Each structure stands twice: as structure tokens, then as C-alpha cells.
Amino acid sequence: MSACPCGLKDPYSECCEPFHTKQTLPATAELLMRSRYSAYALRLVDYLLYSHHPRQHGKNEKEKVKQAAEGVDFFRLEVLDTSQGQVNDKIGKVEFKAFYRHGTELGCIHENSRFKRYQGRWVYWDGELFESVSD
DSSP states (O other), X not given: OOBOTTSOSSBGGGTTHHHHTTSSOOSSXXXXXXXXXXXXXXXXXXXXXXXXXXXXXXXXXXXXXXXXXXXXXXEEEEEEEEEEOSTTXXXXXXXXXXXXXXXXXXXXXXXXXXXXXXTTEEEEEEEEEEEEEEO
8 A cells, every 4th residue: 555645644545545536525624735735746637626716716727737736746745734624614724845856956835725615625725835945
């Protein structure tokens, strides 16, 4: 069994894959954020669009997401903080660092993401980018 890219101890088949295949929904904003990170790592563009609030989709959103997912190799996620985003909440925030490789360079995306409920499920709304560092 392969480990889940999101960093939790469960194998992918028991962690983020059921979210990616829509067998179940993430119960918290943090689980949604982790599943989105895994989707970027696995280049699951359709899930990234599905889990992003439709009001926040820009022009050519699918192509933009595809380019972002294919442009880098994500290799580690650190969840730094969560605020709200629990089972009974309507909004939530998750601060994280996502580490990646772009060619021979290493980088880190540090973001405080905002999530909302949409049609009974958690979706990504937007995020505040703190830093984008490459070595």
C-alpha cells in the first residue's frame, strides 16, 4: 500500500482516494485541504476544480489548474494551523506549507487558505499567500 501524499499515516486508498473518487466527502476543511494537496501531487485536475468554489473560477480555470499541477512535483505538506472548519462549521481556515520541486529547484508555498460550505460540502474559497520561496 502506498502512503498518501497528504502526510497522514493512512495509505492513499484509505485516506484521500475516497475523496478523489467522490465515494465520500471530507468532513473538515483540513481534510479537504489535504485532499487538494494530494490532488495537486497526483495531478487530479478534475478534483481540484470540483473542490474549488465555482464562484471563484476564473476564465480558462481548468487550463490554469492543469498547468499549476503539472508544473511542479509536490513532496511534503505541513499543516501549521486550523481555525474553525469542523464538521458543523460553515467556514474554516487552514495554514500550511507545501514543499515542491520545479526542475532542480526546491520551493515552498506558505498559504492561509479559506474554505466554505457549498451545497453541503467543503470547498476551497481563496487563500492568502505568505511567501513563495525557492532555493
